[in-house]
Amino acid sequence: MILTSIIAGSSAPTQDRAHETSFSPSDGAELFTFAHASMSDVDDAVAAARRGMQMPQWSDITPDRRGELLWRVSTLIEEHAEELAMMDTHDAGMPMGMSKGVNAPLAAQVFRYYAGFATKIEGRLSQVSIPNTLHYTTREPIGVCALITPWNVPLAIAAWKLAPALATGNAVILKPAEQAPWSTWRLVQLCHEAGIPGEVVQVLFGGPEVGQALVRHRGVDKVSFTGSTEVGCQIVADAAPTLKRVSLELGGKAPSIVTASADMEQAVLGNLRGALFNSGQACGAYTRTFVQRSRADEFASRIAEAAKVMRVGVAADESTELGPLITRGQVERVLAYIEGAQAEGAELVHGGRQLRDGGLDHGHFLEPTVFTNVQDHMRIAQEEVFGPVISILPFDDMDEAVARANASDYGLAAVVWTKDLVLAHTMAKRLRAGTVFINLLPLIDPGAPWGGFGLSGWGREMGAFAIDEFTEPKGVFVGLEA
């Protein structure tokens, strides 16, 4: 099977294009081949998107009808949920439980949420002091938006950019990650099936060069990017000459603070899942677990026991709790962090090895790994590992915990485990993170803003924040003098 970019509703040509084969992270099986977009494909897609913005069936559409189209997409996602979940499970190695239980349902839910928003994008009457003058504001679509996404949660992340971009009347070009483009390609087809014009939703395959061509293109008005901080910084530089609007959802190094007053059972399970869901390949993963010293040994031994019995397996097996990493290179990268942590003096409590037995020999599997006595300066406590590694850092008092948790260039998410209500809210205020969870896993909801401080990015997705991110305010003065 050869997948191609979809430009103006049609498959792009494949001859003279670079071809790439996608392999399953679970067993190395060949899945499909896809053709990278050429630079002329990028130009064609941008030209088509600009036409899309002018097409009466899109530019003159009523908000009610636009909402109806988005609702239809949500229904189609639900009807094809198994198929879409299977695509990310095979392509990205996402365990089926997460694909079916979170990824596909969240994509449908986000479309439903923004279907409702399409009829509620309002301006306001401004209090100007110029006599006999009326002033009001509207929110206008920005124009052509490039939506560039990572491989870790392909479908849901594409949906949470696409739905608000369409609700606000933009034309979009999706550029999924080259490691896992399958479900995005299918999502674009479902948008067309719902009745959204081919010029308004397109997808281009390819790697950094295709993303960069979109970012630099004069015909693109806005870039919404989710991915690494390094690439985010490059995008800012590349977008500067054209002053494109840019929103960035980047990396994270979420602190998890387990206080002495925590429900230990809840904290152990919450940290296990919060750190290791999607094999630890998640921006919001709990990667620095600060545990109050009086309970640190108990916590370390309980979480190590729980890690030992986790079911590691191929992503398509519904009973799998920990699936594969995306590539062999990612396994090597995480192993280097594990070796580095040991060399720096962290204490390995469980795991640390690549798994090859029991049918896992052709995939990219690592044992769930638990370190204790991790120090703040260690690389494992500073950098994004993006693998199944839990780092425990003992602390003594809450001021110290806050200072150490906040001592990171990232600021995406943080979590506090406590039964003390006052402490919970005090900590929520003091932690420097776009989202603070109390006694919870890192959840995402269309109604709750998602994004971060510092190197975690610019702007917020979800909720009304995403409507602002995909619109420009316009002011209108009206002279009322007869």
Ligand code: NAD
């Ligand atoms: P990545 O930055 O390597 O790539 C992301 C996307 O950008 C891919 O589609 C890639 O082809 C494209 N790209 C690469 N170089 C580019 C360039 N110069 N110009 C334009 N596009 C370019 O990230 P990844 O490895 O796919 O994903 C992992 C990263 O994503 C992690 O750092 C993770 O924290 C982050 N992430 C963040 C969130 C969030 O909501 N904050 C969510 C998921 C993942």
